[in-house]
Amino acid sequence: MKKCIFGILFFSLFLSGCWDRRELNQLAIAVAIGFDKVDDEYLVSAQVVVPSEISAKGGTGSSQVTLFTASGETVYEAFRKMTKESPRKIYPGHLQILVIGEGLAQEGISESLDVLSRDYEVRPDFYVVVAKEISATEILNVTTTIESVPANKMFKSLNVSEKAWAGTKSINLDELISDLISDGKEAAITGIRLIGDPKVGSSKQNVESITPAANLRYDHLAVFKGDKLVGWLTEDETVAFSFISNTVKSTVRPISCPKEGKATIEIIRSKAEVKGNINNGKPEVDVNVKVEGNIGSVECKININDLETIAELEKIYEKRAEEIANDAFESIQKQFNADIFGFGEAIHRSNPKEWNKMKNNWDEEFSNLTMNYNVDLEILRTGTINKTFLKEIKE
Structure with a gap:
């Protein structure tokens, strides 16, 4: 028995315990980070929560976040330089959003992402967005309404928008790096803009009025080729x-009625199947979308109880959706020649031997690629009223 107790005590000497723990009062918790390029140096911004304002009991009515900035020859150096201003070391373990300035995105983003991908303290589930026509620092310097922590506003807005509107896309660090290194797919990242006066936007005054002088709004997608931003998509x-x-979870799309006026279709489910083919030695893809x-x-004045009318609305939607998709594909193909759709990966899945022959020359192959796009809409419900009251309105 004594030998057993002695053995336990002996081996307990080798247990490490929480040797690397750090108390919360030793950390500056960053919830958003911005990367910019100024001349030949990286400018890094960190939106850090103010503990006394976040706590339930404390708070003086001041901003719940503060912004630290520093520049350096590398992103890692800039992070460490922040300690010249911040009384605590920047801790990125609760990062929610990374904003990349448009200027840096045009030069290339891979080097700036390296430090985040290798840092063991960083969880890769934060979202990445690109600041459009403005620096990342200016984006992170805007105060916001409803969500007093701007990083929370940006994170939640992107979540809500992606689920309710098909014009944005969330992408985390792992997904972005996967797109950047893929042979058959290029990256596409949602843009964010500052609407209004940036000077007022950084002050408390911005959130004290019903209509803020400056607001953050998500824009359309940024198109990358390799790790460089090459342009922006339109809304369509x-x-x-x-x-x-x-990636569509839900959205709404207006269509023309059979004679005149408009109707709006709420998309509640969408599933796209992409199949790659080789036709006469040339790659092509079939995209079938079930909506x-x-x-x-x-x-408009239509009878939605009439099954023929419903069928006609479905055809109108399908024709318009196919026109928009074909126009978008041709525009992206000619303007950017960037396979953001992952069609190369579809060819690889269906014809791996042929893909190995063409993957090193995929840019040229993609520029001549044929897409066969087909949409099938099924309207399930027409609402709580059987007919529109517009018929009863006297002209």
């Missing part, structure tokens, strides 16, 4: 991309 192109890449939706609004 962004929506078409979302359907093709099977289910409801009639969200009717701004």
Whole structure:
């Protein structure tokens, strides 16, 4: 018995315990980070929570976050330089959003992402966005309403927008790196803009009025080739991309009524199947999209109890959706020659031997690629009223 106790005590000497723990009062918790390039140096910004303002009992009504910035020849050096201003070491373990300035994105983002991908303290589930026509620092310097922590606003807005509107796309660090290194797919990242006056936007005054002087708004997708930003999609192109890449959760699309006026279709489910083929030695893809939706609004005089009318609305939607998708694909193909759809990966899945022959020359192959796009809409519900009251309105 004594030998057993002695053995336990002996081996307990080799237990490490929490040797590397750090108390919360020793850390500056960063919830958003921005990367910019100024001349030949990286400018790194960290939006850090102010503990006394976040706590339930404390708080003086001041901003719940503060912004630290530093520059360096590398991103890692800039992070360490922040300790010249911050009383605590920047801790990125609760990072929610990374904002990349447009200027840096045009030069290339791979080197700036390296430090985050290798840091064991960083969880890769934060979202990455690109600041459009403005620096990342200016984006992180804007105060926001409803969500007093701007990083929370950006994170939640992107979540909500992606689920309710097909014009944005969330992408985390692991997904982005996967797209950057893939032979058959290029990256596409949602853009974010500052609307209004940036000077007022950084002050408390911005959140004290019903209509803020400055606000953050998500824009369309940024197109990358390799790790460099090469341009921006339009709204129709962004929506078409979302359907093709099977990322649509829900959205609404207006269509023309059979004679005059508009109706709106609420898309509640969408599933895209992409199949790669080799036809006469040339690659092509078939994209079949199955869509289910409801009639969200009717701004024309039609009888939605009539099955023929419903069928006609479905055909109108399908024709318009196919036109938008084909126009978007041709525009992206000619303007950017960037396979953000992952069609190369589809060719690889279906014809691995042929793909190995063409993958090193995929840019040229993609520029001549044929996409066969087909949409099938099924309208499930027409709403709580059987007919529109517009017929009863006297002209």
